[in-house]
Amino acid sequence: MSALTKADLAEHLHETLDVSKRDAKQLVESFFEEIRHCLRENEQVKLSGFGNFDLRDKRERPGRNPKTGEEIPISARRVVTFRPGQKLKGRVDDGSSEREATGKA
Numbered sequence: 001m002s003a004l005t006k007a008d009l010a011e012h013l014h015e016t017l018d019v020s021k022r023d024a025k026q027l028v029e030s031f032f033e034e035i036r037h038c039l040r041e042n043e044q045v046k047l048s049g050f051g052n053f054d055l056r057d058k059r060e061r062p063g064r065n066p067k068t069g070e071e072i073p074i075s076a077r078r079v080v081t082f083r084p085g086q087k088l089k090g091r092v093d094d095g096s097s098e099r100e101a102t103g104k105a
Contacts, residue, residue: 006032039080051084 006028013024035053038045045053056079063074084092 047085049085049087051082051088054081054083055079056081 006025010021010024010028013019013027014021017024019027035045039053039055042055047053058077058079060076061074063072064070065072
């Protein structure tokens, strides 16, 4: 199983939208930078048909050093969570994609 990378996304944009590779890479970077910016500003990111990115506060909790077994505190922190939308869940479950549904590459 391979992973989809930002370079793969940029290549796909280059091929399907007929934009330069440089512009495609910039589009991908801008997209992710906007998501990062919104999360830094404590805004929820909702991508219709895909899912939601949220920030969640985690409390301090006890942990354990796996090498020594010593108990150590895991500090409170803020984490990013992703909840897939119903359309994404449905397409993953039935194995279909937007490309197959629309006939577009």
